[in-house]
Amino acid sequence: MIAIEITAPGGAGVLKPCERAMPIAGDNQVLIEVAAAGINRPDIMQRQGHYPPPPGASDIPGLEVAGTVVAIGNQVSHLKIGDRVCALVAGGGYAQYCLARASLALPIPETLDFIEAAALPETFFTVWSNVFDRGQLQAGETLLIHGGSGGIGTTAIQLAKAFGANVIATAGSAEKCRFCCQLGADSAIDYKRQDFAEEVGKLTDGDGVDVILDMVAGDYFPRNLKSLAIEGRLVQIAIQHGAKSEINLWSVMKKRLTITGSTLRGRDDEFKTQIAEQLRQRVWPLLASGTIKPVIHRCYPLTEAAAAHELMESGLHTGKIILTV
CATH class of the missing domain: 3.90.180.10 (Medium-chain alcohol dehydrogenases, catalytic domain)
Incomplete structure (x- = not known):
């Protein structure tokens, strides 16, 4: 072959x-x-x-x-x-x-x-495991998605909206931001022209977001902590800007934040099978109906x-x- x-x-x-x-x-x-x-x-x-x-x-x-x-x-x-x-x-x-x-x-x-x-498979398994299982996103909460116009981002926007969440996405141009909103995001931030932490503060009246799905890390990390609401959850799935950053533990303690993350490829088949079953039951009907695509x-x-x-x-x-x- x-x-x-x-x-x-x-x-x-x-x-x-x-x-x-x-x-x-x-x-x-x-x-x-x-x-x-x-x-x-x-x-x-x-x-x-x-x-x-x-x-x-x-x-x-x-x-x-x-x-x-x-x-x-x-x-x-x-x-x-x-x-x-x-x-x-x-x-x-x-x-x-x-x-x-x-x-x-x-x-x-x-x-x-x-x-x-x-x-x-890769994007839907990743988003379900990290946004809904690890991040525990609930209907009515607000999710910040970095890289909203990519494969993970477009999947996360659609799934979060389908399950009743509010969505803010970041993207690298005005055109990509418009695309994210057309796909269902409530707001989009051009990270090349705007400070996403400041914009999140404006969009949420200072409250912050409940869950962040981030694949950037590095210099994004402190701004992610600033962007989280009380009891907020940061889910790290990649480190495009590097694995190291400084952390203000006082902000973590004061806002009772949860910082977590995962990789998928190295997990065992039993773990992945559990995700597959959740997708089959809860997401595949949305694909079949055309609700998400x-x-x-x-x-x-x-x-x-x-x-x-x-x-x-x-x-x-x-x-x-x-x-x-």
Whole structure:
């Protein structure tokens, strides 16, 4: 089969097509003939040499795929050959065929095609786990989403609004801010022209927000603490501006703040299966009805994975970037 491998740590040019052996499904796995695969920030980090795959995972990048089941393991009973599925995987997505844990392969709603379905697993698993499980966002509360126009952001905006929350998003241009509002955000802040902490104060009459979903860290951290309301929760899911920052513990104590965070790729299959079941029950009906829908910016052929990475690193995209096979 054709796959995309990382020939050495470095820039997008290290991604090269190669021939790999066809994977064989284990007892609890399915083999998916991949129609489309999503591009995600962890793929960039892996290519750069900063985020190696967990033990036992494929060295081929790619954390989410959509396609058709072509083989099933001996202990798989809820899926059959020919089923259309999208799956969260720990690696191996940039290929013609990909193995997935059967419990992490979800049926594709009839309203979605393979390209749209490939945009679901990584972002929806991440947002549900961090915003609703760790962040405990409730109806009527306010969520601040950094990077509102990206794959995670567009998903978080739609899910938060669908479950009755108020949403403030940050984005890097006036055009992207307008897009966030069109998608459902109540307000959007251009972080290149405005101090988001000051704007949050104005938008909330000084009260602050209840939950922040942040992938920036670094110099954002103190401003995030300033932006949180009493009993507010900061959920950190990436560190694009660096892992280190100063913390004012008095503000944490005074406002009784919760600071948490997580990564998803290295968690065990049982944990991910619990998220998959919550998505199946509570979010998949919203996709089937069209209440929420993945946002696709652009598609590239599998063999042009390097160009897809360059686009993601440019920051010019709105929504998801997809590889088609």
